[in-house]
Amino acid sequence: MLNKSQIEYCLAEMEKMFPDAHCELNHRNPFDLVIAVLLSAQCTDALVNKVTKNLFEKYSTPEDYLSVSLEELQQDIRSIGLYRNKAKNIRSLCELLLTEYGGEVPQSRDELVKLPGVGRKTANVVVSVAFGEPALAVDTHVERVSKRLAICRWKDSVLEVEKTLMRKIPKEKWSDTHHRLIFFGRYHCKAQSPQCGICPLLELCREGQKRMKRKK
DNA sequence: AACTCGGGGCA
DNA sequence: TGCCCAGAGTT
Numbered sequence: 001m002l003n004k005s006q007i008e009y010c011l012a013e014m015e016k017m018f019p020d021a022h023c024e025l026n027h028r029n030p031f032d033l034v035i036a037v038l039l040s041a042q043c044t045d046a047l048v049n050k051v052t053k054n055l056f057e058k059y060s061t062p063e064d065y066l067s068v069s070l071e072e073l074q075q076d077i078r079s080i081g082l083y084r085n086k087a088k089n090i091r092s093l094c095e096l097l098l099t100e101y102g103g104e105v106p107q108s109r110d111e112l113v114k115l116p117g118v119g120r121k122t123a124n125v126v127v128s129v130a131f132g133e134p135a136l137a138v139d140t141h142v143e144r145v146s147k148r149l150a151i152c153r154w155k156d157s158v159l160e161v162e163k164t165l166m167r168k169i170p171k172e173k174w175s176d177t178h179h180r181l182i183f184f185g186r187y188h189c190k191a192q193s194p195q196c197g198i199c200p201l202l203e204l205c206r207e208g209q210k211r212m213k214r215k216k
Numbered sequence: 217a218a219c220t221c222g223g224g225g226c227a
Numbered sequence: 228t229g230c231c232c233a234g235a236g237t238t
Contacts, residue, residue, distance in 0.1 A: 024233085041234040047224065048233085081222040081232080089235090119235045139233050182233060192231075193227095 002151050004168055006204055010149060011173070011180055013200045018183040021176075023129045026052050030105040030130040031062070031097075034115070037122045038089060043081050051080055062094035062103055089117030107131050120158070128175045136174040138162045141185030148189060148207035 002010070015021075024045040027033035032052070040048045055076055059065050065073060074087040093115045097103055105126070106112055112123035124137035136142075138161050146152045152164040169177050188195050196208040 037233085038235095042222080042232055043224070045233060079223065081224070082220095082234085083222075085221060085235085117235070121234065125233085137233085141233065186233075 001153070002149060002204065007151055007168055010151075010201055010204065011169075011177060014180040014184045017188060017200070018180060021179040021183040023125070023179060025049065025129075026056070027129060028056070030107075030126065032056055032060075033130045034093070034105055034112075034118065034122070034126055035090060037125050038093070038117045039077060039080055039086055041082065041086070041122075047080060051077055062097045065090055065094045066098075086117065092116045093118070105130070107133075109135075120162075124178075128178065134171045134174040135178070136162055136165050136169070137178050138165070139182065140191070141189075142178065142181045144191060145181050145185040145189050148194070148205060149201065150206050 025033065025036040025040065026049050027036055035055070036048055036052050039051065058076065070087060070091060073090065074084055077083045077087060080086065096115060097105065101111075106115075107127065109120075109123045109127055112118050112126055113120060118126075121137045121139050124135040127133040128135035128137065138146075138158050142165075143158060143161050146161050146165060147154050147156070151168065152161045156164065165177070166174065185191075188199065194208070194211065196202055196205070196211050199205065199208060202208045202212070
């Protein structure tokens with residue numbers, strides 16, 4: 001397991017590789033961000049942005065989404081995977097916002113995860129990006145990179161990964177770290193073809209060493 | 217813990 | 228073409 005200073009070194013190297021890592025979702029306000037993050041499950045943010053560009057022109061309030069039929073909303077997000085479920089979730093989410101939260105997006109993780117289609121990862125992104133609260137959202141990239149680098153244990157659950165990261169990384173760096181790990185995971189430490197041969201962290205990376213040895 | 221949803225991106 | 232993916236809900 002990597003210690004705190006080793007992790008700090010890794011994060012610094014990732015910053016060199018991806019200096020402008022940031023949330024790539026179009027978000028003009030918390031409500032749009034919730035919709036965008038919900039849509040982003042299991043598909044790239046580039047695709048989400050393509051869809052939300054038109055979507056946010058057409059809909060801007062919970063009432064707007066409820067003013068059309070489910071079928072129409074589904075058609076509007078058709079090009080995104082899992083669109084049928086996501087459209088249903090958006091509708092029931094909007095209903096809940098209106099009945100329980102006065103039409104406003106709640107600002108706490110605990111309230112956010114109660115919304116349909118909003119899980120722990122989505123809630124963390126929202127509080128971090130929309131409300132500026134320190135948060136460390138663990139998605140597949142963050143989980144994979146953390147495990148390969150032995151920042152956490154290989155067998156850790158998603159929740160355990162999040163706890164470990166929060167323990168080993170200073171609070172003020174959580175939000176930055178989240179985006180660094182994601183960029184690093186998406187573009188370099190890829191799930192199927194990690195670029196171990198040109199990785200500045202290879203020396204520290206047990207999984208990378210293993211992979212390089214296997215190649216020979 | 218395993219399964220399902222799903223169109224688009226990429227090899 | 229086939230395989231995989233910035234997750235969440237259900238069983």
